[in-house]
Amino acid sequence: MGQVLSGVQPTGNLHLGNYLGAIKNWVKMQDEHNCLFCIVDLHAITVPQDPKELLNNTRNTAAAYIACGIDPNKSVIFHQSSVPEHSELAWLLSTMTPLGWLNRMTQFKEKAGKHKDLSCLALYSYPVLMAADILLYKATHVPVGEDQKQHLELTRDIAGAFNRQYDKEYFTLPSPIILGEATRVMSLRDGTKKMSKSEESDNSRINLTDDDDTIAKKIKKAKSDMIEGVTYNVEERPEASNLLNIYAAMSGEKRTDIEKRYAGTGFAKFKSDLAEVVVENISPIRNEMQKLQQDKSYLDDILRNGTETARKIATRSIEEIKDIMGLLKL
Structure with a gap:
């Protein structure tokens, strides 16, 4: 040990x-x-x-x-x-x-x-x-x-x-x-920059204190691209790759399995499902934090x-x- x-x-x-x-x-x-x-x-x-x-x-x-x-x-x-x-x-x-x-x-x-x-x-x-x-x-x-x-x-x-x-x-x-699919989570506004507390725009990150609606809105507004399907390519598709990493880390699924599932769909469906996964994980953390802070x-x-x-x-x-x-x- x-x-x-x-x-x-x-x-x-x-x-x-x-x-x-x-x-x-x-x-x-x-x-x-x-x-x-x-x-x-x-x-x-x-x-x-x-x-x-x-x-x-x-x-x-x-x-x-x-x-x-x-x-x-x-x-x-x-x-x-x-x-x-x-x-x-x-x-x-x-x-x-x-x-x-x-x-x-x-x-x-x-x-x-x-x-x-x-x-x-x-x-x-x-x-x-x-x-x-x-x-x-x-x-x-x-x-x-x-x-x-x-x-x-x-x-x-x-x-x-x-x-x-x-x-x-x-x-x-x-x-x-160094563990997991998302050891370095990137900004929702720029997939080449690390998610940070110091970033001016609050829409660049999902705070552990955000309510469910705020989380869903931030993910819906997250930067994406015009390429069809949601596929992983850090160099050419940094935003899509970041969102796939987040999905994998939050759901426990393999990133490759998620990529296959959404390879033929648009970002709207993917982001909606991702928001559900993130809310499911963050909501109990936020509620417990609020209780402890009292x-x-x-x-x-x-x-x-x-x-x-x-x-x-x-x-x-x-x-x-x-x-x-x-x-x-x-």
């Missing part, structure tokens, strides 16, 4: 991409691994956040985890800022992370855009904190999306650098877990208990790491 760690930023409504690309897969892992699922609020503040919204979103993300099927009795649910060892280990690891490694990280370039010189240090060093998140708990497996694979590779590089520098095989090199004390208890468990592991790891590095403990 391995040790799994993953997390989501509390920066607004979680959406279908978060669910299919991450959380749905986490639920399956609970019976196979020791799992820690973090709400990564320290990562969230690498860009400006409204303090009240961040506070509410942290609890709402905990509610989403539980509503989606993460069981607090099986998995550890906690928020990152409640375990100060994350920040401490990030600093320790930064002492052996060459700038050249960080310069190769494509996600910083994408997020910083043309204003790279005005971006904060935390956004640039974000991958080192991610490495600390993982290595602090000696995670053996990390479920990641395609866009995070590079950061996990950096984590493995940093872990290897530590082991070599101190001539001790302390850190395990974590392996990625009980802040319950959510706080879950996070408090999770923090206590996480800190026991993190404190022990930090003490071992500091001993290896020769940092005096009195």
Whole structure:
């Protein structure tokens, strides 16, 4: 049984991409691994956040985890800022992370855009904190999306650098877990871009809080093309391919079987059926989230208990790491 760690930023409504690309897969892992699922609020503040919204979103993300099927009795649910060892280990690891490694990280370039010189240090060093998140708990497996694979590779590089520098095989090199038909769910408005909370148009994503009518309308308006039939071809038909992936991931059917069924039909019928499948899956999650959001004390208890468990592991790891590095403990 391995040790799994993953997390989501509390920066607004979680959406279908978060669910299919991450959380749905986490639920399956609970019976196979020791799992820690973090709400990564320290990562969230690498860009400006409204303090009240961040506070509410942290609890709402905990509610989403539980509503989606993460069981607090099986998995550890906690928020990152409640375990100060994350920040401490990030600093320790930064002492052996060459700038050249960080310069190769494509996600910083994408997020910083043309204003790279005005971006904060935390956004640039974000991958080192991610490495600390993982290595602090000696995670053996990390479920990641395609866009995070590079950061996990950096984590493995940093872990290897530590082991070599101190001539001790302390850190395990974590392996990625990439599962399912829709590990990277794309925007409903542009099949070449990832579904994102930061996208200006709310019609680009299906939020886990959307009501049934809103879900159906968004899918009906989702960008398609003029080619007859619904077939899979990421290069030539990115929107059709994205919708097929979503259908497969939500229904549990093979994408090829769905493709055969709709190869001779138009998008109207396909979208109508897809909306039914999505509503059937998202509606109970939304209803459970709404119920949980009314009980802040319950959510706080879950996070408090999770923090206590996480800190026991993190404190022990930090003490071992500091001993290896020769940092005096009195």
